[in-house]
Amino acid sequence: MNTKMNAAITAVGGYVPQTILDNATLEKMVDTSDEWIITRTGIKERRILEPGKATSDMAAFAIQNLLENSGVDPEEIEVLILATSTPDTILSPTAPLACVKAGLKNAWGFDLNAACSGFLYALSVAASLVESGRHKKVLLVGADKMSAIVNYEDRNTCVLFGDGAGAVLLEPAQDGTGVLDTVYKSDGSGIQFLSVPAGGSAEGTGQQTLDEKRHYVQQDGRTVFKNAINGMTTASNELLQKLSLTTETIDWVVPHQANLRIIDSVGQNLGIPKQKIKVNIERYGNTTAATLPLCLWDFHNDFKPGDKILLTAFGAGFTWGSTCVVWGDLRNNN
Known part of the structure; x- marks a missing residue:
């Protein structure tokens, strides 16, 4: 077999x-x-x-x-x-x-x-x-x-x-062990709410864009906040249903570290207790693509072989989704 x-x-x-x-x-x-x-x-x-x-x-x-x-x-x-x-x-x-x-x-x-x-x-x-x-x-x-x-x-x-x-x-x-399955989504209309407008092919670099500071992150915080909670919640529920899992069978949740209130809301929506949710945002802030692997690095000693870990994130684009991983033995010495 x-x-x-x-x-x-x-x-x-x-x-x-x-x-x-x-x-x-x-x-x-x-x-x-x-x-x-x-x-x-x-x-x-x-x-x-x-x-x-x-x-x-x-x-x-x-x-x-x-x-x-x-x-x-x-x-x-x-x-x-x-x-x-x-x-x-x-x-x-x-x-x-x-x-x-x-x-x-x-x-x-x-x-x-x-x-x-x-x-x-x-x-x-x-x-x-x-x-x-x-x-x-x-x-x-x-x-x-x-x-x-x-x-x-x-x-x-x-x-x-x-x-x-x-x-x-x-x-x-x-x-x-390993990656079990994923649910990923995207919505290109979200670009108007979170992006760096200038510096790409749509709007190049010029004195006006520099003066207007359009090469920096610009965000509609309230819209991003609401969409992040909804996106991570719905993607996680869809993934759990896809895998025939319940929140009780998930050992740990590793969410994107953008805002503690977003993390808490997603946890509440999923019915997962805080002690199962890994958080290090207080020390690093939002490191964008680095938040999930930094959490895995910070907390790897807490994860045991066979643990089911739910990873979920939401980002500019909009992009969002969830992945379920079964933890295995690490090569790491510390």
Whole structure:
């Protein structure tokens, strides 16, 4: 009897910059307060990448952390998928550069942009490469230098975002662990509510766009808030129904870390107790494609083989969805 080949997460890694931007510092930069930020978002501090460093550097650091923890030879890595909304440059993909910086001499790589859902979408792509039998070691990294596209004069957005990177290694498994199934959605009309308007092919760079600061994140927070709660809730319920699972059979929920009130609302809608929901937003803020893998990195010692983990995210585009993973044994030494 043949057992289905799954793609299992066998190692995790992460990186956050040393520089901390806390709420007290933001109080001196814009008209806001620590109490307001914590009450509205749940964020106490976020990490900011040092000048001269880019998304590729954070990705490489996260990869190196994973390789050091797991003992995997970097030359064994075959593919790198980099989920990011903040590539080093517009034309050249960042993944091949991250391969060079991390010493992945035999890997080919490419970028995938689905905003805050990027890691989730890329997880399905990476899993497919393993499940097909074409590749045995696929690295997936979520990394974003959000400080590069945040306007630190806009109090509505600058309090939300931080920089960071998380990495997972996917390998074949036939023991029932790995990625079980997914439900992904998108709605292109959402671009009007959350985007960086200028700098792409629709609206290039010019003095007017620079003066109007249209190269920074612009968001209709109320609309995004409502859609995020509804999107993650409905996608998760659809996935559980698809897998004939109930919320009681889910051991952990790892949600996108955009806003603590969104996380709490999704948990309440799903009927999942807070102690099952992993949250680190208070330390990192919204690191976009990095939030999910950073949670897996932060909390991997809490996950036991056989645990069912529900991952869910919502991002610009709009993009959203949910994935269910059965946790396996990690190669990680710590």
